Amino acid sequence: MSLPAKHAHCAAVAGEQPALPGFHLAPFRRPPPIARRLAQTISRWRLLWPLAAAVWLLAACTTLPEGVVPVSDFRLERYLGKWYEIARLDHSFERGLSDVTAHYRLQPDGSVEVLNRGYNAARQCWQQAAGRAVFIAEPSRGSLKVSFFGPFYGAYHIAALDQQDYRWALVVGPSRDYLWILSREPHLPDEVREALLRQARELNFAVDRLIWVTHRASGD
8 A cells, every 4th residue: 555655854944045146135024914824824734734645645544445344243352363364466565475474462552463474485585574453443343454664554354254263354455455365274165265255256356366375385
């Protein structure tokens, strides 16, 4: 997903401006009150606009794709632990990785530690990323937001879940560009896989573009 820049810089210039070579400044005249108020308003909006845009972008990253309903009666304590990534839609931050797993662990403050790990065959090494997840609304609803970049969060909506045994899950992001199939085991039974693909297809996700993740490297 597209995130706002990590640091935003803005500068306000006050006082007299130095004369450019070959130019002379006219005598300073204080503008009338109405003109001063208008200039102050424009200046404030120019400074606030980047912040407003950043807030809008962050909110957009936790939105719910139209038609997707997160699971209800969600139990976080049963969802914790290790999950294998069975399939995903392509995106830059997992590109080229196999043997991808996710570990979820409850923290004292009620948030969830997220540890994603995968094997990069091109570099012949394991890569991992640590993040933090919190609920967007009530904890009985499978809708969270995850941060790997400080204050910037991305949506994590559980659209389907084995609510009897918590053995598999269908997870979507803030748009239909993000889709994951997760399982407690490295392989998913065919009937479960077909059922999840059917549900994702009905939700208008491009299931024909899914990347099926292999789980065969050592060291996991």
